Amino acid sequence: MKIRNLFAVTMLTGIYSLLAASLFVVLDAVDVALTEAAVGAGIMIILMLGTLALTTSKEKVHGKGQNLLALVVVFVTGAGLIYGTLDMPSFGDPEAPAHTHLSPHFTQESVDEIGIPNMVTSVLASYRGIDTLGEAVVIYAAAVGVLLVLGSGAVRRRRKDGHVDDRGEEQS
Amino acid sequence: MNQYVVLRIVTKLMIPVILLYGLYIQFHGEYSPGGGFQAGIIFAAGFVIYSLIYGLDKAQDAVPPEAAHVLAAFGVLLYIGFGLASFFLGGNFLEYKVLLPDDHAGETFGIIGIELGVGITVATVALSLFYSFAGRERD
Numbered sequence: 001m002k003i004r005n006l007f008a009v010t011m012l013t014g015i016y017s018l019l020a021a022s023l024f025v026v027l028d029a030v031d032v033a034l035t036e037a038a039v040g041a042g043i044m045i046i047l048m049l050g051t052l053a054l055t056t057s058k059e060k061v062h063g064k065g066q067n068l069l070a071l072v073v074v075f076v077t078g079a080g081l082i083y084g085t086l087d088m089p090s091f092g093d094p095e096a097p098a099h100t101h102l103s104p105h106f107t108q109e110s111v112d113e114i115g116i117p118n119m120v121t122s123v124l125a126s127y128r129g130i131d132t133l134g135e136a137v138v139i140y141a142a143a144v145g146v147l148l149v150l151g152s153g154a155v156r157r158r159r160k161d162g163h164v165d166d167r168g169e170e171q172s
Numbered sequence: 173m174n175q176y177v178v179l180r181i182v183t184k185l186m187i188p189v190i191l192l193y194g195l196y197i198q199f200h201g202e203y204s205p206g207g208g209f210q211a212g213i214i215f216a217a218g219f220v221i222y223s224l225i226y227g228l229d230k231a232q233d234a235v236p237p238e239a240a241h242v243l244a245a246f247g248v249l250l251y252i253g254f255g256l257a258s259f260f261l262g263g264n265f266l267e268y269k270v271l272l273p274d275d276h277a278g279e280t281f282g283i284i285g286i287e288l289g290v291g292i293t294v295a296t297v298a299l300s301l302f303y304s305f306a307g308r309e310r311d
Contacts, residue, residue, distance in 0.1 A: 030205035034197070038213040043298050046220055050305030115276025116202040116283065124207065125283040129266035133251055135209075136290050140248050143297040146304050152237040153307020155229045 004059045010048045017041040031120045176225075183225045190218035198291045202280065208287035212294025220302050228306050237303050240296040247293030254285045 003009055017040030024033035089096035106123055114122040124132050198211035223231030255266040263270035268282020 031207070031210070034205055034210045035213075038210050038217070042217055043213055043220070043302070046224075047301060047305055050302070054305065054308055054310055114279045114283075116280055118202050118204065120205070121201050121207055121283060121287075122279075125286055126266075126268065126279060129255070129268075129286065132286070132290065133255065133266070136248050136251055136293050139297050140244055140293055143244055143300050146301055147241070150304040150308060152241070152300070153228075153303035153305065154237045155232055155307055 004061065005057060006052055006059055007049075007057045010045060010052065013048070014041045014045040017044070179225055183221060187218050187222055190221070191215060194218065194295075198287065199284070201287055202283065208290030208292075209294050211287075212291040212296075213298055215291070215295040216298035216302070219299055223302070223306065228303070232303065232307075235296075235299060237300060237307075240300045240303070244293050244296040244300060247289045247291070247296065250289035250292065251286045254282055254289070258282065 003012075017036055021033045021037040021041065024030070024036060093099070106119055106127070110119050110122045110127075111117060114126050116122055194211045194215035194217075197206035197214060198208060201207040201211070219231055219235055222234070254268070254271075258267050258270050259265045261270045266282070266286075268285075269275040269278040271281050272278035
């Protein structure tokens with residue numbers, strides 16, 4: 001089944017994000033669920049709808065011929081990825097390296113060491129503070145990139161007759 | 173959207189709740205799920221819904237794009253500032269326990285501070301991205 005209407009695709013993506021958020025709640029990862037619901041189903045959909053409003057909501061149909069090279073590339077990449085997972089410990093394995101020294105330390109000693117009850121926050125903000133700093137910088141860099149490409153989107157102040165002036169130019 | 177009275181009134185009632193919920197997620201992150209990232213997105217969502225119902229120019233009167241840009245940089249600098257403060261007070265970079273005499277109080281203070289930095293950056297970045305997309309006209 002193919003959907004050419006990008007508006008429908010965007011809505012389906014939002015529904016998928018909401019379902020993924022419910023799945024995270026079931027798995028007791030409430031912090032992740034909150035992020036997924038707010039970003040995936042909220043802001044991201046708004047930005048995608050904004051993109052559709054600027055471009056078009058119908059996908060262009062290119063030639064119908066099969067691309068054999070693409071099939072080969074996808075097949076080889078997928079096989080490589082699956083081969084890469086063979087070395088990983090099986091799902092939920094108590095002997096997995098992550099469960100033998102890091103998890104016990106975080107779950108048993110983080111309240112004594114950091115003094116706050118939410119383990120996710122102490123891991124994110126204290127044990128892996130530099131990692132979170134990197135994330136904050138990445139978010140800021142993403143904003144700088146979008147602003148350079150699209151402009152700040154500043155709407156000029158209203159004129160006296162109440163008519164909205166033309167949009168701010170990107171050069172400013 | 174000026175003709176939809178129900179939407180306008182309901183939005184007017186909802187926005188304070190959304191912003192308050194964002195602040196709750198921000199400052200209650202040590203005890204309940206949440207933190208700067210989620211709080212920032214929710215806080216920005218309040219302004220996005222305001223601009224969807226009342227118009228982009230009204231939202232930009234409330235939070236001008238320039239202010240959002242400056243605050244986005246300020247959040248990252250606040251985060252780095254906490255790291256440097258703990259560095260110059262004798263600890264490692266981002267080792268918050270040296271910030272206050274008590275270890276736990278120092279850690280909590282540092283975590284609240286950097287979460288605030290993350291929250292400010294995420295909220296203003298999300299708002300700036302929305303302004304960038306919404307403020308353009310179709311070519």
